Amino acid sequence: MAIEVEVIRAWPRRFEWVRVSLPEPATVADALAASGFDTRQCDGYAIHGERTTADAELRDGDRLELLRPLQADPKESRRRRAQRPR
Structure with missing residues (x-):
């Protein structure tokens, strides 16, 4: 029996998407x-x-999503925003 899986790769303001059919059992790889x-x-x-x-x-x-590396440390970004004068 086959399974259908969506594989998605995303960037800011765009993405690529493909549906693949795989025999069971199937892994992420x-x-x-x-x-x-x-x-x-x-x-x-x-x-x-x-x-x-x-x-x-x-x-x-x-839905299998490919994750990108973070461009900035979220904790550091929050710290900088908190230090900005309002």
Whole structure:
């Protein structure tokens, strides 16, 4: 039996999306290979927004997201905003 998985790679103001069909059981690594996306700049993976690993098993209808590295430390950004005069 085959499963359908969406693989999404996003940047600010744009994204790429592909649907792949994989034989069961399928892992994140299988979906990445089938998607054809370049994952060298990928910082991790998430299934429906929950961080996961390359060996995690996928289910039919899952949305696999490729995560980008953070451009700024969120704690440092908040600190700078708090120090700005109002």
